[in-house]
Amino acid sequence: MVSRISTISLSVEKENRNGSTEETADFEKAMEICGNGRYQHTLLLVCGVIFMCVGCQYGANAYILPSAECDLDMRSEEKGLLNVAFLLGSVISALFWGVFAGAYGRRNILLLTLFSDSILTLIGSFSQSFKLFLVFRIISGFMMGAPGSLLYTYLGEFYAEKHRAKSICFLGFFFTLAWLILPGLAWIIIPLPISFDFYGIRYNSWRLFLGVISLPIFTIAVIALIYPESPKFLLSQGKTDEALVIIQKIYAVNTGRDKSEFPVKELLSEAGFEFKKDKTPVSSSDMLAELLKNIWWQLRTIASPPFLKYAILLWTIYFTNMFGYYGFSLWQPELFNRFESYHQSHPNVSVTVCELIHNTQSMNVTILEEPFVLLANEATAECKPHIDDRVFINSLTINAVCLFGNIISGHLANRVGRRTMPVITMLIAGIAGLGMYFVKSSLQIVITACIFSLMVTTANIVLSSVAVDVFPTHISAVALCMMACLGRCGAVASNLAFGMLLDLSCEIPIFLMAGITIFGGMLSFLIPSKDKK
Template identity: 40%
Template sequence: MTKQDEKHRLQSVLNTDAESANFEEAITLAGCGRYHLEVLLVCGVITMCVGFENGLSSYILSSAQCDLDLSSSAKGMVNAAFLAGATASALPWGVTADAIGRKKILVMSLLTNGIITFVSSFSGTFLTFASLRFVNGFMIGAPGTLTFSYVGEFYSDKYRPKAITAMGLFWLTSWILLPVFAWIIIPLKLNYQIFGISCHSWRLFVLVFALPSILTALLLMRYPESPKFLLSQGKKKEALAIIRQIFAANTGKDKHEFPISNLIMDSDASENQAKTISDIISNIRKQVCYLMTPPLLKYTALTSLTMAVTMFGYLGFAFWFPELFNRFESHYRNNPNASVTLCELSALRNEIGPVYLNDLNTTETNFTNVGTKILSTLTSRSLPILEKSSLQTCDPSVDLKVFSNTIIIGAVSLVVNVAAIYLSHHLSNNILQSTTLTIASIFCCTLYFVRSTFQNLIVASLFSAFANVGIVVFTGAVVDLFPTRVNAMAVCTATFTGRCGAILSNILFGELLDTQCALLVFLMSAALLCAGLLGFLVPKKIPELPQSGKKSSTA
């Protein structure tokens, strides 16, 4: 059926007393109002929980380094553990949600994540904390991807892009609230002993952010499963009942006034309901085969490649911005009159070592004592245990500029995302995604030329804002593109490859930043530009699917 034919059919349904309609027609007749706003707000809070977990470690590692005996490499391993858990969970959550439902997985994963976060606040060792962060990453990976499918399946085609783009607002809000709470809690001078564990402010900070996941899971229990998913599983009566509730909430009319009494199943819908473990495994196998074979295979490959390249270009810089800000602050503290670019600073660091650049207490303003510092560094390295020596003490303090800079980046991203919501109603996903990622590519390239902390903050804010919008818009495009029975897995597959790209970019950052900085910056910029071009190849809908051989049925 062509798009024009679909419009004619919908108009016919609207103008007659037709009792049968497909999902798109029925959800359109239900209107868009209070019910949809409630679902959007709940899913938005879920997205904020995901944002809290993703950024949690960035604000506690410095203040927790004394309690957990964290070296620099150990801090990196904590971040890697969380990212590894999120990557490992992408595909399992996708296939499970497409087999047994979005809501069940979301509630279970949010509850578990909140409990694990609560327990991790009492961690006494690095190994315990890193292990729990891995579990956090695994659990939060479910709402990190499935929420887009869940909220999108309550909306009609007309409003779905705007709703999914709006989810980016909540993600960015979480990245503003997180440093605000960190600014309030972490500087507190707390020192209590509970069961032999020293309780400082970072533990209170972690404990506070265990609550949103638990409370949101309880709130989500009040809402139903996605009606579009239920219809894809052959549960037509349940799906129709939910659509009638939506109609009543949006219009103020009685649900029995809803003009549709029969739902027509799409040709790709499955009538097999998962009742046993073997049913679930069978359904998972079927949908994996469905997604990984023609004609869906090329779209799976295209969306996965696009997400991998996008996150490769963005998350490398995103995770390193605090480090880069610290480097600039350190340099200008020592050399207030000497401007420097990112790559010049990296080359300088590579030449004279990290001791000079990271010594925030020095009062020197020139390079006359560089030789003395190098000699001092080499001498100190000959000590048996440098980290335990009397020359170093554990300092859990955190530079407050980390919080303020992060708040500014989040605020700029929020403004750009609001504009993107408006534009999403007037522009196609392809154009919006490609435009935002191309602009992000330009700002990424600009990072090579700027020469101050302030300039870096401005460029980094705009870079993050446009890259974030590009990722959110593209995720919505994936939800729209694939059939309901596999779109959760399609989103998770794209997210999996994206996280692999993020891991690769962070590895390259560590290896190349101080030796091949220019290559690194332009590589990230080129990746975002490539992702923008790939976005043009992704269609709004898959043109044609093979028929199942069964006639559409009604309930």
């Protein structure tokens, strides 16, 4: 049998060299012939920009909440709810868009959600009430949950297997890069003295910041129109001719040859979806029903030994990771601004975060987030824009350090044990989280935040790769989707905790964040080693 396969392979190679037009191949063989070249590089760039837009939307609340506080009359509880709104939308959409992408195509869902989000974000920037703005952020989170989950799949299905993992790692880099660009963009726009009033609508700098974010989303969606549906998806639907046309174009772009020179003239349908060319296409409702049955089968498989214990373990660890990751990331500008504002009026006083909050409350002065200070005299209470540049500089510094998380995880992933990096990084992150309670200056909190963010970001990336390695291919998609869903639930929980407890008792959210992160590090000791099945 082996010798027969070898003979066939040699025959195929010979046919390729002779320009034969009779070859039949599967997707992987066809993509190997196409190679990894300019087509994939440009697609990676386009998907990377889309992922940057996703990252900007996920982190935007950290910079719009301080300014929006005055316009929308928000307290810490409302700010926490607004942070949760976007994340809640992404939680709801975690499985929803995956189901429809399996029935109607990855490209169609990506384009639908990108265009919708860009328009709704722009419209939402005109919201004049907290409740209306809250609704728009929930919808935005629901829409951006699609590209946040589907881009890995869409991009990976344009690569041969040996190049797929590397391309996905490069794509993940763009999300981290977005969190470096975001504070810089906020630094440029939000301090601008812009305020227009027309027909009872006020439009100012933080609204402009949201509007600016919506423009690249729309632009990259227009650019993405020139790219086709995933050929691997088309093959799974039995559309071999359409898939062949796309792969021929990839071959032509990568090699510089005419697409008619592509040696493969017929593609094999993906296993599991055997279609005949003269067969009536399956309806969308039937496809959706089959997809739901397949998802149910995968869930039943995950719920059976030995996968169930690994699923619960990794989902719980990822929950703890995202609890700390988003819990601190979306509130760090608040902590920075409270330090900077307090030290401007008390330049020679050292104070911890919790002492700062307690002192300001006892003096009946509420120090607001980044750009505003609410005057103590309620009769003349007024929001006055005042941007402290250190807040943006600190955020830029932390997010720049986080880029090393991608480099570290990629460099060490195959050099250390499977559980080593999650254990070390999450334990260090938890200790750094505890350190936030003791710091007494803006510089100290920046150093502590850099350590925390670097470690928790590295752990986040490594945990995703561990999950791909632990679960077999036929259930990995649902397992990872569920892990992402529960991770977002952790982000929601941490932001609710910060919003409700920060002013009431700031010790609780800080110790809670650090304790849960350390708990996740301890659980990482239970991750199975590579030699265990």
